[in-house]
Amino acid sequence: MNDxxxxxxxxxxxxxxGTARIEMFFDGVVAIIITIMVLELHLPAEVFSTGxxxxxxxxxxxxLAVYALSFIVIAIMLINHxxxxxxxxxxxxxxxxWNANLLFWMSLIPLSTAVLGDAPEEPLAVAFYxxxxxxxxxxxxFLHRCAACLADRDEKLDRIHTLIIRKDGFFxxxxxxxxxxxxxxxxASMAIFLIIPTAYFFPEFVPWPRSWR
Numbered sequence: 001m002n003d004x005x006x007x008x009x010x011x012x013x014x015x016x017x018g019t020a021r022i023e024m025f026f027d028g029v030v031a032i033i034i035t036i037m038v039l040e041l042h043l044p045a046e047v048f049s050t051g052x053x054x055x056x057x058x059x060x061x062x063x064l065a066v067y068a069l070s071f072i073v074i075a076i077m078l079i080n081h082x083x084x085x086x087x088x089x090x091x092x093x094x095x096x097x098w099n100a101n102l103l104f105w106m107s108l109i110p111l112s113t114a115v116l117g118d119a120p121e122e123p124l125a126v127a128f129y130x131x132x133x134x135x136x137x138x139x140x141x142f143l144h145r146c147a148a149c150l151a152d153r154d155e156k157l158d159r160i161h162t163l164i165i166r167k168d169g170f171f172x173x174x175x176x177x178x179x180x181x182x183x184x185x186x187x188a189s190m191a192i193f194l195i196i197p198t199a200y201f202f203p204e205f206v207p208w209p210r211s212w213r
Contacts, residue, residue: 022099023085029103030078036110037067040117063117066129069193070113073133074106076200077140084143087161088150098146102139108132120190123183130178130189137172141165171196 041063081102088095112132119125148161174196178189 019085019088019091022091022096023082026081026099026103027078030074030106033106033110034071034074037070037113040110040114041067062120066113066117066120069197070109072197073136074109076197077102077106077136080140080200081143084147087157088147089152090150092146092150095143095146095150098139098143102136102143105132105135105139109136121186123186126182126186126189127179129193130175130182133193134172134175134179137168137175141168141172144168171199 041060109132112129115125116129144161144165148158148165151157151161174192178192181192182189
């Protein structure tokens with residue numbers, strides 16, 4: 001109810017069957033994924049016994065840096081998932097399955113984060129992290145395609161969905177490039193891991209309607 005006692009119309013997606021449940025399930029799994037990542041952060045107690053800051057940074061720094069990067073990636077997907085659920089007018093079995101597909105790949109982020117934190121200069125560890133991010137990007141792109149098909153038909157919104165899907169596809173290819181590139185230069189792959197999430201902080205990159213934010 002609003003201030004004058006009249007019922008407010010539900011936003012597209014909020015009152016539709018199943019959409020809210022998808023969002024709640026997604027949020028719950030994301031919370032578990034982040035919790036697992038935090039629990040993977042280990043700092044041996046003997047490091048503190050030296051009293052040297054460089055020892056602590058050298059031991060814990062890579063793990064914390066990779067954790068922060070993965071946290072940002074997950075946060076970006078969480079925010080954009082929220083936008084997709086506001087776009088879809090209703091849920092279908094296909095939407096549920098594409099959502100489950102994305103969650104499967106997201107559930108591998110803690111593993112790839114731990115691997116990269118343990119061996120940030122190993123090409124195989126960097127390539128594995130890049131492969132997981134690539135799979136997540138592909139999964140999100142397909143979920144977006146599905147949600148866009150369930151959205152209200154509007155020429156302006158259709159253009160927005162098409163633009164974002166194309167940009168996601170482009171960055172998916174860049175993520176994929178980080179896999180073989182890791183065996184040439186791990187620093188080049190690391191640069192890709194940093195640049196792509198940064199791009200999502202620019203509103204013009206993901207031009208969601210203001211009413212959905």
